[in-house]
Amino acid sequence: MTYQGKIDAGATLFQGAQVLLADQIVETSVLIEGGRIAEIGGTSAGDRVVDARGLMLAPALVDLHGDAFERQMMPRPGVFFPMDTAVLETDRQLAANGIATAYHSLTLSWEPGLRSLEQSRGTIQAIRDLAPRLTVENRIQLRWETFCFEAMDLIDWALQAPLKPSIAFNDHTTMGVLHPDVPIQKRPFDQAPDFPVADLHSPAFARKMDKRAKRAGVTEEEYAALIRTRWEKRPDVPAAIGKVAEAGRRAGVAMLSHDDTQPETRAYYRALGATVSEFPMVIEAAQAAREGGDFIVFGSPNAVRGGSHIGSLAAADMVEAGLCDALASDYYYPAMLAAVARLDAEKRAPRPELWSLISKGPARAMKLDDRGEISVGQRADLVLVDWPDQGTPAIRATYVAGRPAYAAMPLGQ
Structure with missing residues (x-):
């Protein structure tokens, strides 16, 4: 997982992740901007890019x-x-x-x-x-x-x-x-x-x-x-x-x-x-x-x-x-x-x-209708999950309204 650009401004584009949507998991891109999910599967570029290949992107x-x-x-x-x-x-x-x-x-x-x-x-x-x-x-x-x-x-x-x-x-x-x-x-x-x-x-x-x-x-x-x-x-x-x-x-x-x-x-x-x-x-x-x-x-x-x-x-x-x-x-x-x-x-x-x-x-x-799923307009509360086949999942990164709240890079990478 690599980060490009500044972490305090602009849009972030997640690429290569297996994205957990409401009823399916698909490999696609997700763009977040202004703290919200702006686009799913589009062609827009981000000011910073998260290479999430091998990870699952899911609602936080x-x-x-x-x-x-x-x-x-x-x-x-x-x-x-x-x-x-x-x-x-x-x-x-x-x-x-x-x-x-x-x-x-x-x-x-x-x-x-x-x-x-x-x-x-x-x-x-x-x-x-x-x-x-x-x-x-x-x-x-x-x-x-x-x-x-x-x-x-x-x-x-x-x-x-x-x-x-x-x-x-x-x-x-x-x-x-x-x-x-x-x-x-x-x-x-x-x-x-x-x-x-x-x-x-x-x-x-x-x-x-x-x-x-x-x-x-x-x-x-x-x-x-x-x-x-x-x-x-x-x-x-x-x-x-x-x-x-x-x-x-x-x-x-x-x-x-x-x-x-x-x-x-x-x-x-x-x-x-x-x-x-x-x-x-x-x-x-x-x-x-x-x-x-x-x-x-x-x-x-x-x-x-x-x-x-x-x-x-x-x-x-x-x-x-x-x-x-x-x-x-x-x-x-x-x-x-x-x-x-x-x-x-x-x-x-x-x-x-x-x-x-x-x-x-x-x-x-809890009457919070602005979060909990990956869809356009929702607050960008997201997690990147390392979940190998037959293995135990682990949180790799947490985003709250698009802001990085936690990130971890394993020793083996």
């Missing part, structure tokens, strides 16, 4: 839910790193993995520590302040814990950002108090009056809170006391959900429900304007989403590993069944490309359809 990735950034902020339990360092490192990981648009899944919780409102506000502010230095488009998914009533001011502030966030309705409080005899995939609608609850004062329940307590920087007993106090506020949750949903509708942002287990859950959030089902846990919830015309999202790590690590639906099966519109990085950025590679090897669908799961699909789910 759109990640609608990724929380791997938490590892940059707190690489070990209770060990925090400077916020600017964490944001800059995350941005470079995104670019290197071909992700041109990323929604950082930022949990707005009543917990102290990593997922506290103070930490969330600091993260959002750091991303805003560092925006001129970042290489890709860093957005926020406001992963709002529905019991965190005090988050409303932060949500209103975040919704005023030039790069609009999304809102995910997340209820890990109710999931946390679920009776141990009921699998999380079988739990009833979160608002059900007869929801089965564990003994919140038992030592077993405190032990169950171990991982959450470490993340929050408190003891198991202290965390158990915190969640008991929150659970007492359950009658106020529906009104809070309605208020947040109204704010999201006014702002025109994409809204999602998280870990749906019942058709009733999906119908409830759809009625509020949340038209994306994120990680449905059972087939009935996924089918309800499809029947309702909603977008369906699964995690890329699920597809890479051949199934859910917690025993929920297998993403690959959902792709093959037509019950998946997008794959998110979830907790590991490289998983998006790796998921497509495995699904492609397993012949779950044609490669252009599979690639859409990490580009056009998530873009449309």
